[in-house]
Amino acid sequence: MTPRTALTIAGSDSGGGAGIQADLRTFFAHGVHGLVALTAVTVQNSLGVQGFTEIPADVVTAQIKAVASDMGVNAAKTGMLATAEIIRSVAKTLDEVEVGPFVVDPVAASMTGDPLLREDALEAIRTELFPRATLITPNLDEVRLLTGVSVVDPASQRSAAEALLEFGSQWVLVKGGHMTGTADCVDLLSDGREFISLSGPRYETENTHGGGDTLASAITASLAKGASVPDAVAAGKKFIERCVAEAYPLGAGVGPVSPFWVLNP
Numbered sequence: 001m002t003p004r005t006a007l008t009i010a011g012s013d014s015g016g017g018a019g020i021q022a023d024l025r026t027f028f029a030h031g032v033h034g035l036v037a038l039t040a041v042t043v044q045n046s047l048g049v050q051g052f053t054e055i056p057a058d059v060v061t062a063q064i065k066a067v068a069s070d071m072g073v074n075a076a077k078t079g080m081l082a083t084a085e086i087i088r089s090v091a092k093t094l095d096e097v098e099v100g101p102f103v104v105d106p107v108a109a110s111m112t113g114d115p116l117l118r119e120d121a122l123e124a125i126r127t128e129l130f131p132r133a134t135l136i137t138p139n140l141d142e143v144r145l146l147t148g149v150s151v152v153d154p155a156s157q158r159s160a161a162e163a164l165l166e167f168g169s170q171w172v173l174v175k176g177g178h179m180t181g182t183a184d185c186v187d188l189l190s191d192g193r194e195f196i197s198l199s200g201p202r203y204e205t206e207n208t209h210g211g212g213d214t215l216a217s218a219i220t221a222s223l224a225k226g227a228s229v230p231d232a233v234a235a236g237k238k239f240i241e242r243c244v245a246e247a248y249p250l251g252a253g254v255g256p257v258s259p260f261w262v263l264n265p
Helices: 019-029 057-070 084-096 119-132 140-147 154-165 211-224 229-245
Strands: 005-012 033-045 048-054 075-078 102-104 171-174 184-190 195-201
Touching: 005 019, 005 057, 005 211, 019 033, 019 211, 033 057, 057 084, 075 211, 084 119, 102 119, 102 211, 119 140, 140 154, 154 171, 154 184, 154 195, 171 229, 184 229, 195 229, 211 229
Parallel strands: 005 033, 005 075, 075 102
Antiparallel strands: 033 048, 171 184, 184 195
């Protein structure tokens, strides 16, 4: 029986912990066939990114069209999109092909909170991708870069969700993993009418590489199988909680979150 399909439009991580590598292993863990449109090749390891080479925008869009026209895309997500040109090209292509629910993980900040994209690329995310998105999944550093809102408590987390929804996505998930001073990790999901708090344990680990990619791809996999946005997000949060709990050290820096637990649940 042919499984459902999910497309990741993202960069490659040579260390295997994030990017399309994290997306594909998460899709596999959910029983979903992974499709790829590669946007950049990064040179990185557990210590960080040393450089990257972007894929030409026309090659990125050709990959999307190739798989969408032949195999079908039951759901799609973005990760690292590198440049404003790639972002605009991806947005245009999504208007030309049929894909299912579309998740935008706006990879715009490093693990230390430093910007990864120029302002023109951030603006393209706001104006080109967000209005086409079923769900966006920024972390708190990305929220700050995109809206100027610094999230420090539940009230500012709600303000951030409201500000992000003004860019046009159907739903927004404001992730609370980087919020300091909280015993639990609380994410806020909203469509502007509902505000759903999702609380989970906060684990004391330095090994969190690929956590955002893994959560977004877990949500995308559930959407590909027909789940509603609230159900897909709730399932994705439970999945990433277990992945963080099972994270392992690798190299001299930050190790990856691990979906290996599905092999021996």
